[in-house]
Amino acid sequence: DSGLNQNPTPEELSAIAASSAESFQLLVEEEPIVAMLSHSTKGSAKHPDVDKMVEATRIAKEEHPELKLDGEFQLDAAIVPEVAASKAPRSEVAGKANVLVFPYLDAGNIGYKLVQRLGGAQAFGPITQGIAKPVNDLSRGCVASDIVGAVAITCVQAAALEADK
Secondary structure (H helix, E strand, O other), X not given: OOOOOOOOXXXXXXXXXXXXXXXXXXXXXXXXXXXXXXXXXXXXXXXXXXXXXXXXXXXXXXXXXXXXXXXXXXXXXXXXXXXXXXXXXXXXXXXXXXXXXXXXXXXHHHHHHHHHHOOOOOOOOOEOOOOOOOOEOOOOOOOHHHHHXXXXXXXXXXXXXXXXX
């Protein structure tokens, strides 16, 4: 939940990527393909914010070599195959990502609300990760179906935790 860690370090972003991949696998039961998002794709821009995501990607690949994970990507390069072919042709993640790691709270919040409000997607959460027990949150703008979804996700997380004992 980027609300709990508003501007994570590269090390924290690496942990967030791993936790997000684990949550995706648990909740969707598909292989996670993780994209580390930025305003740059593979060095197309130079800025300390880009450096942060490049470093986070390096750490995540080193600490979690089993993950399909790459970056830094602009959103279109992460999820649109045609864009990925021109911007990051050698990446096994580009154009196929199903887990998106945003660099900080502002970007994550704006991104999910755009998808929810303009794209018509359901948004559940914030979903928290990396803590001992499942605890999730709801936006003040939520509706009843959001509550049901958050409860269902929390139940799946709790059942997985119980199964791991």
